[in-house]
Amino acid sequence: MNKFVILIGIFFSAALAANDKLLIENITIVSSHLSAPNTNMNVLLNNGRIEQITSQKITDYDAKIDGVDKFLAPGLMDSHVHVSSVPGMGFGVEPLAVKHPQIVAAYYEQQPKSFLYYGVTQVLDPNPGLNSKHFTNAANHPDYFRCEVITSKDTFPYVEKTDSLSQSMYRYLVDEAAAANKPDSAESLVQQIASSGASCIKLYFEDGYGDANQWQLLSSATLKRIKVEADKHNLLIVAHANAFDMQQLALAAGVDVIAHGMWNWGQFRRHRDVPAEIAATLDVIIDEQVGYMPTQRVIAGLGEVMLPTTASSPQFLAVTPAPLLDWYQTPQAQWFKEELRIGFDGMADNAIAEIFLYGRIGKGNKVIQYLNHANHPILLASDFPGSPSYANQPGLTTFQEMKAMANAGLSPAQVLAAATINNAKQFKMDADYGTVQVGKKANLLVLERNPLASVEAWDSIETVILNGKPIARQVLVAGNEKSLN
Ligand SMILES: [Zn+2]
Incomplete structure (x- = not known):
C-alpha cells in the first residue's frame, strides 16, 4: 500500500474544495464503453465532474493520485x-x-x-x-x-x-x-x-x-x-x-x-x-x-x-x-x-x-x-x-x-x-453515471486489482472518489477494534 495515496485520501477528504482539481495520473481505465482497458491515462476531475481524460501530461491541478499499476472504474x-x-x-x-x-x-x-x-x-x-x-x-x-x-x-x-x-x-x-x-x-x-x-x-x-x-x-x-x-x-x-x-x-x-x-x-x-x-x-x-x-x-x-x-x-x-x-x-x-x-x-x-x-x-x-x-x-x-x-x-x-x-x-x-x-x-441516469467519460459525475473507484480479471478485485478498492473528492477506503471501516486485527 502506498502511504502517499492514503495520506491524500485522509487529508483531502476534508481539505479539498469542490472546485479544486484532482488529477489521477497514469492509471488504467476500466469502463463498459471501452472494448479493452485504456492504459496510462490521465484523468482530471473538477467541480464534481470528469473534466478531461488524456494520454498527454496534465500540469494544472491541486492534488494528485498516482495511478501507476492501478485501475480506475466507475462507482457502483x-x-x-x-x-x-x-x-x-x-x-x-x-x-x-x-x-x-x-x-x-x-x-x-x-x-x-x-x-x-x-x-x-x-x-x-x-x-x-x-x-x-x-x-x-x-x-x-x-x-x-x-x-x-x-x-x-x-x-x-x-x-x-x-x-x-x-x-x-x-x-x-x-x-x-x-x-x-x-x-x-x-x-x-x-x-x-x-x-x-x-x-x-x-x-x-x-x-x-x-x-x-x-x-x-x-x-x-x-x-x-x-x-x-x-x-x-x-x-x-x-x-x-x-x-x-x-x-x-x-x-x-x-x-x-x-x-x-x-x-x-x-x-x-x-x-x-x-x-x-x-x-x-x-x-x-x-x-x-x-x-x-x-x-x-x-x-x-x-x-x-x-x-x-x-x-x-x-x-x-x-x-x-x-x-x-x-x-x-x-x-x-x-x-x-x-x-x-x-x-x-x-x-x-x-x-x-x-x-x-x-x-x-x-x-x-x-x-x-x-x-x-x-x-x-x-x-x-x-x-x-x-x-x-x-x-x-x-x-x-x-x-x-x-x-x-x-x-x-x-x-x-x-x-x-x-x-x-x-x-x-x-434509470435514465447515464448522462451522469455508468462509465468513465468526460462530463460525467466524478463518482469513481481506484482499485489495486483489475476487475475484468476477477470479481474479487472489487474488494481491492484503495480510494473511493465521491463527487470528485477522494476518500481513502481505510477511513470508511466500521469503528470497532475487532475489525482491525
Ligand atoms: Zn426490497
Missing part, C-alpha cells in the same frame, strides 16, 4: 437497497429498532460509509420508509435516489403491518374506488409522487410468502390507472414480484423493472431447468426490455443467518459497528433464526441453510443464465437487507451480489456492466 450503483432497515431488526420504525435507539444510531452513522467502503456511490431505495434523512444528512453518502410505494390498506406490504408506526411508512395509500380528482385516487397519488422528486413508483405483486395466497392484489383497473399516469410523469414502475405467477401479473401491468429474482417457480418447482412456460415469461422480459434485478442475496441472507460464522468474518466486521455486533450475540437477536427453525419443523440449522443456499439460489441462477444467454442486461440490485436476517450488511451485500452474478455465469465484464452502465441506463 446498487439499485435496490433499503437504507431505513437495520439488519436483524427490520425497518427503522419497527418495534425492535425502537427499543434500541443507541444501536440504531451507531448503525445509521456507519451505514453510508459501509456502502462507500465497497465502492457503492449511488443507491436507489425503492421503499424509503420514514428514516432516509439519516442517510442523506451524512457528511459523505452515496448519491441517493428513491421510489415511493403505492399500496392499499388491503394489500401487501401494508396489510401485513400490525402497529401504527410501521403502517405510517406507507403514505401513498390508494382508494381504488376514488375518482381521478380525489386525493387518494391512483392518479393523484402518482402526481404527488412525481412532485416529491422520486425516480420511480414501487408496486407489490405478492399474494403470500412461498405458496400462500391469502392477500389480495391491486385490481388490474387500478394498476392500469397507475401505469397511464406514471407514463405521463416519466416515472418508472418497479415491481416487487418473485414468484412465477406474480412476475406474469407484473408484466401484464406493464411494469418497467422486476425487482426480484424468480426463485419461486410455483407448479414447476420440481423442474431442474427452465421449463417452457417459464421461458415464455422470461421471453416477455427480454422482448419488452423489462429490467431484471436478480437479488440473489435475499435468499443467501436467509441461508447464511443459520450458519455460526456469518457475523465474524473480517469482511462482516469491517462494515458493522461494535454495538450492533454485540447485539447480534444476544438471545433477542436470534428471533428470526428461531422463526426459520419453527418454519422448517426443527430441521438442523445446516440443512435449513442448504435449502436456501443451493435449492432456491439454483432456481435464480437458471433464470439469470437464461436472460444472460439472450444478452438481456442484468441489474446490480442486492435488496439489502432483503429480510429480517442480519447476514446482509450494507455494501458487503452489494459485493456479494456481484459474486453471486459471477457464480451464476456472468463474465467479469458483464458484472461490471450490471454494476454500472446497465443500472444507469435503466
Whole structure:
C-alpha cells in the first residue's frame, strides 16, 4: 500500500474544495464503453465532474493520485437497497429498532460509509420508509435516489403491518374506488409522487410468502390507472414480484423493472431447468426490455443467518459497528433464526441453510443464465437487507451480489456492466453515471486489482472518489477494534 495515496485520501477528504482539481495520473481505465482497458491515462476531475481524460501530461491541478499499476472504474450503483432497515431488526420504525435507539444510531452513522467502503456511490431505495434523512444528512453518502410505494390498506406490504408506526411508512395509500380528482385516487397519488422528486413508483405483486395466497392484489383497473399516469410523469414502475405467477401479473401491468429474482417457480418447482412456460415469461422480459434485478442475496441472507460464522468474518466486521455486533450475540437477536427453525419443523440449522443456499439460489441462477444467454442486461440490485436476517450488511451485500452474478455465469465484464452502465441506463441516469467519460459525475473507484480479471478485485478498492473528492477506503471501516486485527 502506498502511504502517499492514503495520506491524500485522509487529508483531502476534508481539505479539498469542490472546485479544486484532482488529477489521477497514469492509471488504467476500466469502463463498459471501452472494448479493452485504456492504459496510462490521465484523468482530471473538477467541480464534481470528469473534466478531461488524456494520454498527454496534465500540469494544472491541486492534488494528485498516482495511478501507476492501478485501475480506475466507475462507482457502483446498487439499485435496490433499503437504507431505513437495520439488519436483524427490520425497518427503522419497527418495534425492535425502537427499543434500541443507541444501536440504531451507531448503525445509521456507519451505514453510508459501509456502502462507500465497497465502492457503492449511488443507491436507489425503492421503499424509503420514514428514516432516509439519516442517510442523506451524512457528511459523505452515496448519491441517493428513491421510489415511493403505492399500496392499499388491503394489500401487501401494508396489510401485513400490525402497529401504527410501521403502517405510517406507507403514505401513498390508494382508494381504488376514488375518482381521478380525489386525493387518494391512483392518479393523484402518482402526481404527488412525481412532485416529491422520486425516480420511480414501487408496486407489490405478492399474494403470500412461498405458496400462500391469502392477500389480495391491486385490481388490474387500478394498476392500469397507475401505469397511464406514471407514463405521463416519466416515472418508472418497479415491481416487487418473485414468484412465477406474480412476475406474469407484473408484466401484464406493464411494469418497467422486476425487482426480484424468480426463485419461486410455483407448479414447476420440481423442474431442474427452465421449463417452457417459464421461458415464455422470461421471453416477455427480454422482448419488452423489462429490467431484471436478480437479488440473489435475499435468499443467501436467509441461508447464511443459520450458519455460526456469518457475523465474524473480517469482511462482516469491517462494515458493522461494535454495538450492533454485540447485539447480534444476544438471545433477542436470534428471533428470526428461531422463526426459520419453527418454519422448517426443527430441521438442523445446516440443512435449513442448504435449502436456501443451493435449492432456491439454483432456481435464480437458471433464470439469470437464461436472460444472460439472450444478452438481456442484468441489474446490480442486492435488496439489502432483503429480510429480517442480519447476514446482509450494507455494501458487503452489494459485493456479494456481484459474486453471486459471477457464480451464476456472468463474465467479469458483464458484472461490471450490471454494476454500472446497465443500472444507469435503466434509470435514465447515464448522462451522469455508468462509465468513465468526460462530463460525467466524478463518482469513481481506484482499485489495486483489475476487475475484468476477477470479481474479487472489487474488494481491492484503495480510494473511493465521491463527487470528485477522494476518500481513502481505510477511513470508511466500521469503528470497532475487532475489525482491525
Ligand atoms: Zn426490497
